[in-house]
Amino acid sequence: MSNLSSFSRAQSLGLLARAPAERLAALFPEAAAHTVLRGPETGAVMVRGRQGGTGAPFNLGEMTVTRCSVRLACGTDGHAYVQGRDKAHARRAAVLDALLQTAEAARLTAGVLAPLAAEETARRATRAAKAAATKVEFFTLVRGED
Amino acid sequence: MYVAVKGGERAIDNAHAFLAEERRGDPTVPDLSIAQIRAQMALAVNRVMAEGSLYDPDLAALAIKQARGDLIEAIFLIRAYRTTLPRLGHSNPVDTGAMAAVRRISATYKDLPGGQVLGPTFDYTHRLIDFALAAEGDAPEAPRAAPLGPVPRVTGFLDREGLIEDEPASDTPPRDLTREPMELPADRALRLQALTRGDEGFILSLAYSSQRGYGRTHPFVGELRIGEVAVEMDIPELGFAIEIGEITVTECETVNQFTGSKTQPAQFTRGYGLVFGQTERKAISMSLVDRALRWAELGEENTGAPVQDQEFVLMHADNIQATGFLEHIKLPHYVDFQSELELVRALRSGLREAAE
Structure with missing residues (x-):
């Protein structure tokens, strides 16, 4: 995500799903008035891979996922699917998804999504930098008489 | 063949209490946290997730703790847990x-x-x-390089x-x-x-x-x-x-x-x-x-x-199928064994009579 000031709905839902639950709770402690339409409910999603990485799909195994759907007082619906079993995380993400479709969007993008995206980018960059330091730099020894 | 046998209830309860105490081990040694297992026994957690066929590191870490580090037992716990989860769907193939x-x-x-x-x-x-x-002691921080x-x-x-x-x-x-x-x-x-x-x-x-x-x-x-x-x-x-x-x-x-x-x-x-x-x-x-x-x-x-x-x-x-079939033989087989015992005795007495 190069642009930290605007996110598509799919991008924000992905970001909310990947965010550490406690960090999301710290950035968005408020509970906007909402009714729960479904869940929060924990279940399993079958993760698929591809044969040879690029071929026909196969079932790799399941992962735990918690989903939640909410409706704000204004009638806007929000949905979330987040990895793991944290029901508060899923509910918070669903409320945020709904609020991001209202006039609150700009404030929440700046206050919640942007910091989450920046922290995720930093986390990934750190890991990538540590991996990069383990890259082998080959050099060839000179052999023979000349 | 299995026969219902009563009378083991108290023994089973006490065995489970003994197990819980043994699991905890020496109480003067600090209790292991799930976060510690997840972070520091990460490859055991990975194996339990892979063979338990459920990706959830916290759950796998808890299963390892409950199973006292017996990874196949931990995998069994994960397999049993996953059967309680509704299937929400499937992912697109990972890239x-x-x-x-x-x-x-x-x-x-x-x-x-x-x-x-x-x-x-x-x-x-x-x-x-x-x-x-x-x-x-803390590990030194790993060096970094340009991505x-x-x-x-x-x-x-x-x-x-x-x-x-x-x-x-x-x-x-x-x-x-x-x-x-x-x-x-x-x-x-x-x-x-x-x-x-x-x-x-x-x-x-x-x-x-x-x-x-x-x-x-x-x-x-x-x-x-x-x-x-x-x-x-x-x-x-x-x-x-x-x-x-x-x-x-x-x-x-x-x-x-x-x-x-x-x-x-x-x-x-x-x-x-x-x-x-x-x-x-x-x-x-x-x-x-x-x-x-x-x-x-x-x-x-x-x-x-x-x-x-x-x-x-x-x-x-599949190690859970294998364990299930393997370990069932330690359950009471008293009647099966009785019949084989009688058969062996009959064979022996038949041989004895023939010799006489």
């Missing part, structure tokens, strides 16, 4: 080509785009016990030249052995599902047997990569796909000896391994076994090697 790799090596090319990236590996360690770890560019697939290089068999993409929904009983012969998708959740020791030994000559496949590790991939799923209520999380996986692609004929040019063949978590030994083993099981479609000879026998491999790879 391992877009993996944020922390390790990526190739045994077939020295200098390749993206390079040889060792990552957090045991390779090149001296396998000497490090007594410094017995003393508490690397993209890491293209090694088999992609060969594919472009037509030197390796094609792996045509499709969107055929795969059969799922957790939803229907395994039927033989199993197609490759079903075999890969059984192998990725199969027992690491069993898959390793089968792979090793193939290297030693029981169904040889001549593998090279074309590429091994470990890292995080996004998991994306179509959400019906939204009408589009979103990322629902990220998982660490290990992928191994082997490049193996040829197919070809007078009319068809020779090509390398493929073996594939993909496993939850950092599980390198398992992923390599899986790719060897996958390749060996493909003997029929590649027109190879069935030498009768165990690794070529789908029924042998697939019906014995």
Whole structure:
């Protein structure tokens, strides 16, 4: 995500799903008035891979996922699917998804999504930098008489 | 045959209380936290997730604690738990080509785009016990370097030249052995599902047997990569796909000896391994076994090697099925045994009478 000031709905839902639950709770402690339409409910999603990485799909195994759907007082619906079993995380993400479709969007993008995206980018960059330091730099020894 | 026997209730309750106390161990030693197991026993957690066939590191860490470190028992707990979960759907196939790799090596090319990236590996360690770890202390921070560019697939290089068999993409929904009983012969998708959740020791030994000559496949590790991939799923209520999380996986692609004929040019063949978590030994083993099981479609000879026998491999790879059947023999078999005892006595007395 190069642009930290605007996110598509799919991008924000992905970001909310990947965010550490406690960090999301710290950035968005408020509970906007909402009714729960479904869940929060924990279940399993079958993760698929591809044969040879690029071929026909196969079932790799399941992962735990918690989903939640909410409706704000204004009638806007929000949905979330987040990895793991944290029901508060899923509910918070669903409320945020709904609020991001209202006039609150700009404030929440700046206050919640942007910091989450920046922290995720930093986390990934750190890991990538540590991996990069383990890259082998080959050099060839000179052999023979000349 | 089993007979209901009453009277064990108090003994069982007390045995469980004893187990709980033994699990906790010496109370003067601090209790292990789930976070500690998750962070510091990460490879055990990975194995439990892979063979439990459920990606959830916290749950796997808890299962390891409950099972006192018995990983097959922990896998059993995870398998039992997953049966209580409703299936919310399936993901789109993960794109391992877009993996944020922390390790990526190739045994077939020295200098390749993206390079040889060792990552957090045991390779090149001296396998000497490090007594410094017995003393508490923080590890020094790992060095960093400028991030690397993209890491293209090694088999992609060969594919472009037509030197390796094609792996045509499709969107055929795969059969799922957790939803229907395994039927033989199993197609490759079903075999890969059984192998990725199969027992690491069993898959390793089968792979090793193939290297030693029981169904040889001549593998090279074309590429091994470990890292995080996004998991994306179509959400019906939204009408589009979103990322629902990220998982660490290990992928191994082997490049193996040829197919070809007078009319068809020779090509390398493929073996594939993909496993939850950092599980390198398992992923390599899986790719060897996958390749060996493909003997029929590649027109190879069935030498009768165990690794070529789908029924042998697939019906014995699951350590929970194996444990269940194995351990049931310790349950009361009093009546079965009585009948055999009587039979032996009758045979002996028959022999005695004949001798007299």
